[in-house]
Amino acid sequence: MSANDAPAFGVDSEVGRLRSVMLHRPGGELRRLTPRNNGALLFDGIPWVERAQAEHDRFAGTLLEHGVEVLYVGALLAECLELPEAREAVSVSVTADPRLGQTLGRELAAYLADLEPERLAAVLVEGLTKEEFGTSGSLRHKMMRPTEFVIDPLPNMMFTRDSSVWIGDAVAVTSLAMPARRRETTLTGLIYHHHPRFAAVPKLYDPSLEHLEGGDVLALAPGVLAVGVGERTTPAGAERLARKAFEHGRIHTVLVVPIAQRRATMHLDTVCTMVDRDRMVMYAPAEQRLEAYTLTSADGGASLSIKGPKRFLDAAADAIGVDRIEIIHTGERDVVTAEREQWDDGNNTLALAPGIAVAYERNTVTNARLERAGIKVLTIPGSELGSGRGGPRCMSCPSARDAFADA
Numbered sequence: 001m002s003a004n005d006a007p008a009f010g011v012d013s014e015v016g017r018l019r020s021v022m023l024h025r026p027g028g029e030l031r032r033l034t035p036r037n038n039g040a041l042l043f044d045g046i047p048w049v050e051r052a053q054a055e056h057d058r059f060a061g062t063l064l065e066h067g068v069e070v071l072y073v074g075a076l077l078a079e080c081l082e083l084p085e086a087r088e089a090v091s092v093s094v095t096a097d098p099r100l101g102q103t104l105g106r107e108l109a110a111y112l113a114d115l116e117p118e119r120l121a122a123v124l125v126e127g128l129t130k131e132e133f134g135t136s137g138s139l140r141h142k143m144m145r146p147t148e149f150v151i152d153p154l155p156n157m158m159f160t161r162d163s164s165v166w167i168g169d170a171v172a173v174t175s176l177a178m179p180a181r182r183r184e185t186t187l188t189g190l191i192y193h194h195h196p197r198f199a200a201v202p203k204l205y206d207p208s209l210e211h212l213e214g215g216d217v218l219a220l221a222p223g224v225l226a227v228g229v230g231e232r233t234t235p236a237g238a239e240r241l242a243r244k245a246f247e248h249g250r251i252h253t254v255l256v257v258p259i260a261q262r263r264a265t266m267h268l269d270t271v272c273t274m275v276d277r278d279r280m281v282m283y284a285p286a287e288q289r290l291e292a293y294t295l296t297s298a299d300g301g302a303s304l305s306i307k308g309p310k311r312f313l314d315a316a317a318d319a320i321g322v323d324r325i326e327i328i329h330t331g332e333r334d335v336v337t338a339e340r341e342q343w344d345d346g347n348n349t350l351a352l353a354p355g356i357a358v359a360y361e362r363n364t365v366t367n368a369r370l371e372r373a374g375i376k377v378l379t380i381p382g383s384e385l386g387s388g389r390g391g392p393r394c395m396s397c398p399s400a401r402d403a404f405a406d407a
């Protein structure tokens with residue numbers, strides 16, 4: 001398919017020319033972060049909010065300059081929340097929180113029902129404190145501190161990569177592992193199920209299923225997925241996704257890649273990302289260490305063949321049908337620079353086309369290596385955004401790329 005008749009939706013690789021992407025511009029939810037809650041909310045510091053927004057605007061600006069359509073979660077949500085059925089679904093999911101109790105739950109439903117779509121969309125992401133909510137006849141409310149949350153904020157909403165992932169022409173709304181992020185998928189799910197733009201798109205997964213996060217899913221090439229299994233995605237989640245992808249029919253091989261269960265490697269896309277058709281930026285120690293189980297199915301996912309494990313890069317080259325995948329290392333050969341730049345999302349790049357990638361400017365050594373290898377690196381600032389431990393790939397969910405064959 002050529003660029004002119006590219007599908008309205010669809011992602012068959014990490015590098016096909018990017019056409020449309022979902023972002024979330026960080027807002028008031030970042031103002032909820034304090035030194036007491038930042039750990040539980042999965043931030044390594046307290047971001048300067050205005051600066052984080054300016055950095056995010058630079059990111060979005062870079063995408064727009066390169067012809068990418070930028071869709072914002074806030075606007076899509078507000079558009080959905082014009083629909084009574086979407087408002088009802090969101091109210092039911094928020095007020096089902098057992099911590100609220102019957103009275104506060106009922107009062108909260110009435111409060112949400114009075115909000116205009118845009119304000120409701122903002123409250124759902126920014127959260128709501130007791131003092132913002134106002135008076136209540138509930139015991140729960142009486143016993144809360146003024147700054148305690150009636151609705152928890154979602155400061156990680158800007159990492160749109162994790163709560164949904166496109167596989168061919170279908171979307172998987174994922175099942176997030178960390179309590180601080182679980183409610184994100186009620187919002188992304190709402191968008192994909194209710195927004196007229198996406199309502200007809202086939203849905204491959206849902207948040208009630210085994211844990212699976214989009215940052216762990218790499219579309220290595222048409223028909224081939226790599227799924228990291230570690231702190232977030234479970235083996236059961238990877239297996240379920242594989243079955244569903246085989247059943248849907250666009251995927252022939254799923255490589256399941258165990259990754260260390262620690263914060264520095266929370267998702268596979270913190271360890272490696274594709275920057276070209278057969279080139280990857282990767283944390284050097286992973287080159288030899290990463291292994292993969294190769295999953296295939298001869299009957300559309302009803303039964304699975306599981307082979308391996310073998311070295312990930314060999315399994316990937318076999319599955320894609322190339323001699324080898326060329327690796328560009330994060331940082332230098334010295335362990336310290338590599339570790340620092342891996343931590344700062346040096347290999348969490350977003351490809352706009354084969355050989356063109358957006359990267360944080362701070363990872364100077366990795367970026368220089370990429371440039372030396374002939375990759376065009378478009379840098380963006382990320383000093384504040386980075387405190388959430390996610391880079392350009394984490395902060396974007398592509399819904400349309402040109403087909404790999406034509407990219």
Ligand SMILES: NC(=O)NCCC[C@H](N)C(=O)O
Pocket residue numbers: 041042043156159161162178181214215216266267269270388389390391393394
């Ligand atoms: N794919 C990614 O690596 N996403 C970054 C997620 C960062 C977020 N603070 C988290 O811990 O989930």
